[in-house]
Amino acid sequence: MLRRIRLLWIVRVGVIWLCTTLGMSSAALHSGAALRDYVTPHFGGALIFAAAFVLALLLGLAVESPKAAVILSIAMCLAAAAVYGGVIYAPVWLDIAISTIAFQNYVSQQVLLLFLWCVIPAIAGALVGNFAGAGLRPQQRAADGERGAWWVTRRSGETETPESRHTM
Amino acid sequence: MSRWFNQIVLSVALLVGVVGGWSLRDGAGQYVSTSRAFANVTVEYQQGSFAWLAPDGRRAHLSFVVTNGSARAATLESLDIHLLFGEDFAGTNYDPFVPVAVPVGESRLVDLEILVTSLSKLPLAGTSELAVRGNATFRFAGIQRARGLDVRGEIGVVPLPSGFGGGR
Numbered sequence: 001m002l003r004r005i006r007l008l009w010i011v012r013v014g015v016i017w018l019c020t021t022l023g024m025s026s027a028a029l030h031s032g033a034a035l036r037d038y039v040t041p042h043f044g045g046a047l048i049f050a051a052a053f054v055l056a057l058l059l060g061l062a063v064e065s066p067k068a069a070v071i072l073s074i075a076m077c078l079a080a081a082a083v084y085g086g087v088i089y090a091p092v093w094l095d096i097a098i099s100t101i102a103f104q105n106y107v108s109q110q111v112l113l114l115f116l117w118c119v120i121p122a123i124a125g126a127l128v129g130n131f132a133g134a135g136l137r138p139q140q141r142a143a144d145g146e147r148g149a150w151w152v153t154r155r156s157g158e159t160e161t162p163e164s165r166h167t168m
Numbered sequence: 169m170s171r172w173f174n175q176i177v178l179s180v181a182l183l184v185g186v187v188g189g190w191s192l193r194d195g196a197g198q199y200v201s202t203s204r205a206f207a208n209v210t211v212e213y214q215q216g217s218f219a220w221l222a223p224d225g226r227r228a229h230l231s232f233v234v235t236n237g238s239a240r241a242a243t244l245e246s247l248d249i250h251l252l253f254g255e256d257f258a259g260t261n262y263d264p265f266v267p268v269a270v271p272v273g274e275s276r277l278v279d280l281e282i283l284v285t286s287l288s289k290l291p292l293a294g295t296s297e298l299a300v301r302g303n304a305t306f307r308f309a310g311i312q313r314a315r316g317l318d319v320r321g322e323i324g325v326v327p328l329p330s331g332f333g334g335g336r
Contacts, residue, residue, distance in 0.1 A: 019185025
């Protein structure tokens with residue numbers, strides 16, 4: 001039962017991460033400098049900044065651990081940058097254009113630039129979302145009804161001590 | 169509130185994912201389609217079309233074959249051609265260029281008149297290796313960005329005609 005609940009939780013976080021990554025990749029595509037003349041509508045670089053913050057905030061709201069939220073946000077930015085680079089490089093894979101060292105360097109540069117541009121607001125967004133959601137988010141394990149855990153069975157008035165944690 | 173919190177976050181994430189996925193696919197499709205259109209237009213010098221129009225080599229005529237192998241209607245907006253004597257600039261097409269529409273999968277013959285303005289090179293007109301260098305600008309239906317294309321062609325030695333009544 002507990003494994004199933006944990007699996008469901010992982011799937012839920014995975015789905016949210018996938019959705020935010022799709023959103024971030026789309027924002028990158030519609031505001032990245034490399035595709036300015038090719039993709040419409042096209043927005044400035046500010047969209048990447050704002051989207052990274054908002055989408056990471058959503059991730060932060062969904063995940064309890066700040067560490068996990070930050071890691072997932074960085075992973076989101078990495079995946080979005082990789083998708084962005086993949087799209088720029090797609091004509092080579094589709095035999096439309098030939099690959100040159102200059103083009104490869106350009107793609108790498110764009111990917112790196114995009115990642116650096118979005119990772120900072122993403123980390124900030126993840127932390128803000130995580131802390132903002134602390135009061136709203138149902139505690140994962142408590143909500144899952146994990147029996148025998150100290151944070152579920154502890155009676156009101158009891159305080160957490162290392163000894164009590166070991167004895168549970 | 170906390171009871172519905174996870175559902176709200178998941179719903180928002182799913183919405184972001186669906187919209188993001190759709191716009192990602194749309195953006196990538198636009199880019200690939202544009203790249204494909206850009207890669208499938210050619211401007212080639214029609215071998216044997218070069219002819220001197222003046223006995224002193226001041227004016228010449230030549231033709232280019234413009235082919236649109238893309239899936240979009242194209243318009244050749246400009247064609248700037250430089251005539252070279254050996255490797256030296258001799259003249260260009262000074263007349264205003266009339267845009268040429270090239271439907272999908274078709275070719276058009278474009279005639280140009282070159283005026284040799286580099287008078288110091290004029291004595292070499294009938295004896296030097298002729299070549300053309302230049303650039304063409306295309307616009308495609310449904311694509312904002314214009315595509316610039318380098319044009320190169322080797323003509324060879326074309327003697328000045330003797331039937332103009334005396335030559336130089």
